[in-house]
Amino acid sequence: MRLLRVDKLADAEFIDKRLATAISHQSISSEANKRPDVVKMEKFLEVELGSKFGAEVQPYCTGKQKKKQPTDPDLDLPPILVAWYPPRNSASNDKKPLLIYGHYDVQPELTGPNGERLYGRGSTDDKGPVLGWLNALEAHKSAGVEISVNLIFCFEGMEESSSEGFTAFLENMAMISLKTWTEVEQLTGKEKALYKKICFKLKDFTDAIGDTKVPLYQDPIDIMMHRWRYPSLSIHGINGADASDDPGTAIPNKVTGAFSIRTVPNMDSKTVNDTVTNIGVFPEHVPFWRANYEEPNFAAAAKATNELYKTDPDYSREGLQSLLDKKSLLLLPMGAADDGPHGPNEKIDRRNDIEGTKLFGAYWHFFAGRILRRYRRTPFSRRNYCPTQQPAREWGIDEVQLKLSW
Numbered sequence: 001m002r003l004l005r006v007d008k009l010a011d012a013e014f015i016d017k018r019l020a021t022a023i024s025h026q027s028i029s030s031e032a033n034k035r036p037d038v039v040k041m042e043k044f045l046e047v048e049l050g051s052k053f054g055a056e057v058q059p060y061c062t063g064k065q066k067k068k069q070p071t072d073p074d075l076d077l078p079p080i081l082v083a084w085y086p087p088r089n090s091a092s093n094d095k096k097p098l099l100i101y102g103h104y105d106v107q108p109e110l111t112g113p114n115g116e117r118l119y120g121r122g123s124t125d126d127k128g129p130v131l132g133w134l135n136a137l138e139a140h141k142s143a144g145v146e147i148s149v150n151l152i153f154c155f156e157g158m159e160e161s162s163s164e165g166f167t168a169f170l171e172n173m174a175m176i177s178l179k180t181w182t183e184v185e186q187l188t189g190k191e192k193a194l195y196k197k198i199c200f201k202l203k204d205f206t207d208a209i210g211d212t213k214v215p216l217y218q219d220p221i222d223i224m225m226h227r228w229r230y231p232s233l234s235i236h237g238i239n240g241a242d243a244s245d246d247p248g249t250a251i252p253n254k255v256t257g258a259f260s261i262r263t264v265p266n267m268d269s270k271t272v273n274d275t276v277t278n279i280g281v282f283p284e285h286v287p288f289w290r291a292n293y294e295e296p297n298f299a300a301a302a303k304a305t306n307e308l309y310k311t312d313p314d315y316s317r318e319g320l321q322s323l324l325d326k327k328s329l330l331l332l333p334m335g336a337a338d339d340g341p342h343g344p345n346e347k348i349d350r351r352n353d354i355e356g357t358k359l360f361g362a363y364w365h366f367f368a369g370r371i372l373r374r375y376r377r378t379p380f381s382r383r384n385y386c387p388t389q390q391p392a393r394e395w396g397i398d399e400v401q402l403k404l405s406w
Contacts, residue, residue, distance in 0.1 A: 006139045006361075010354045014135045015118065018048070019353070022104075022127045023120035029078065029105035029161040038078045038157045041104045045130070045155055049083040053137055055153070056087035062165035077165040078105065078157030085137065085151040096368055098149045099327075102130035103159030107342045117347045124348040125341030130155060132334050132353065136361035148368035163286060184231065185265045191229075194293075195221045198314045208337065228317035232262045263288045289329065297328040297367065304362035308355065332363060 006014075027041035028034040042059060050057035059079035067074075081104075084091065106122040122128065133153070140147055158164045200220045206212050217223045226232065240255040261276070263269055269287045292298075293315050305313040318331060334356020340346050 005142050006135070006354060006357050009135070009139060009142065010350075010357075013138070014131070014357065015350065015353065018131050018134065019118065019120075019123070019128060022131060023122055027105045027122070027157065028108050029158050031108065032073045032075055035075055035078070038105055041127075042079050042081055042155070042157055045081055045104060045134075046083075048134055049081075049085070049153065053085060053134070053141065054087070055083040055085040055151075056089075057081065057083045060169060062169050065164060080157070080166065080169050081153070081155045083151075083153040085147065085153070091150045095148065095150045097152060098364070098367060099152045099154060100133050101154050101156075102126050102133070103156050104130060105157045105160050107160055109344060109346075116350045118350055118353065119345060119347040121346055123346055124335035124339035125346065126159070128348045128353060129334050129356070132357045132360050135357040136364070139357065139361060148365045151364075167286075184267060187225070187229070192221070192225075194315050195224050198224065198316070200224060204337075224316070229264060231264050231267060233259060234262070235259045265290055291329045295328050297330050300366035301330055301332050301363050303366045304359055307366075308359050308362055332360070334359065 022041065022044060025037050025041040025044060026034055027038040029038055046057050046059060049055040059081050061079055062077045065075040065077050103126045104122075106125070106127070109121050118128070137147070137151070156163060156166050156169075158166065200223075202218060202220055202223070205220070205223055217226060236258040238255060238257045240252050242250065242252070261272060263272060263285075265288060267288065269285050273285050298315075302313050305311070334352050335341075335348050336352055339348055
């Protein structure tokens with residue numbers, strides 16, 4: 001099929017030009033001196049979508065960033081980029097609309113593409129996947145294949161900083177409806193059956209965290225459920241204490257810390273927020289959201305996965321900040337479980353970047369109900385395949401998971 005030009009365009013266009021350029025922009029939303037780089041990254045996407053692909057682009061300014069300290073600099077929030085392809089004045093009413101969300105800001109630290117593993121901050125979270133959608137668009141245009149849906153892109157630049165400004169933007173765009181819940185929902189047999197189908201072993205978890213000690217839960221299903229469906233607290237840093245290896249008895253007069261609480265259905269975000277505030281902490285919160293994996297949106301992604309990878313996808317309850325409640329939401333990743341987003345060596349595998357682009361394109365057609373059965377997988381080596389240790393990484397299972405996000 002002509003869409004196999006994805007392979008021909010991959011190195012020179014998708015990786016060496018588009019991905020490398022995006023990674024070169026140190027768009028760190030949490031650092032004031034990097035705000036110009038965040039804006040440059042938005043302008044890069046604006047030019048790619050508008051000038052190169054002919055999309056209708058509209059950057060939305062959302063005001064000033066809130067100051068946490070009086071001495072903080074005066075900063076404008078990065079623009080939220082919305083693009084329509086084809087432009088609204090030429091879009092077909094016979095095609096389904098499809099909104100694609102992503103973010104172009106990153107965490108600190110940065111490297112660059114390197115061989116089969118493309119290292120760089122943002123390579124898997126979230127510049128690589130964002131550009132995967134653009135790559136799929138370019139592949140269609142290069143091959144002369146019509147896009148089967150009306151695409152709407154929405155890319156923000158503050159996702160790594162609590163998505164400040166995004167709530168107000170969505171409310172102004174009349175895209176949001178918030179709900180309140182009270183307690184953690186009960187586990188059903190139908191949901192538990194989904195976990196049993198996932199190939200996940202205790203060693204997979206200990207290898208991922210770099211610790212061979214047995215964790216609190218020894219059953220892989222229990223580990224997945226406490227990672228995904230139950231609330232959790234994560235400590236991100238402690239400041240003010242003595243971090244040296246020297247023994248000492250000095251007691252600092254002040255120690256500060258940063259932590260986050262993962263909320264799940266049916267927790268009341270306001271109750272959690274008030275409880276944390278009562279102990280002297282001033283939190284920022286985003287309510288949980290749920291998706292229905294039995295919706296046609298998920299069915300289309302499952303068919304695309306099966307068509308391209310010849311395997312059924314896993315469904316997982318993964319997290320992502322989102323405020324689009326009462327919408328059909330789907331996380332369709334291209335990365336693998338060992339990509340290390342937010343870690344010191346974030347990467348995306350070259351093969352996943354290429355095959356993920358094909359997956360995105362196939363998903364568009366299945367979502368539109370216009371099935372194409374001429375996608376083909378790029379051959380790759382089996383020489384490192386180990387059925388008991390590396391099935392997900394070697395055969396690309398993780399990167400084609402449909403992540404059910406609640």
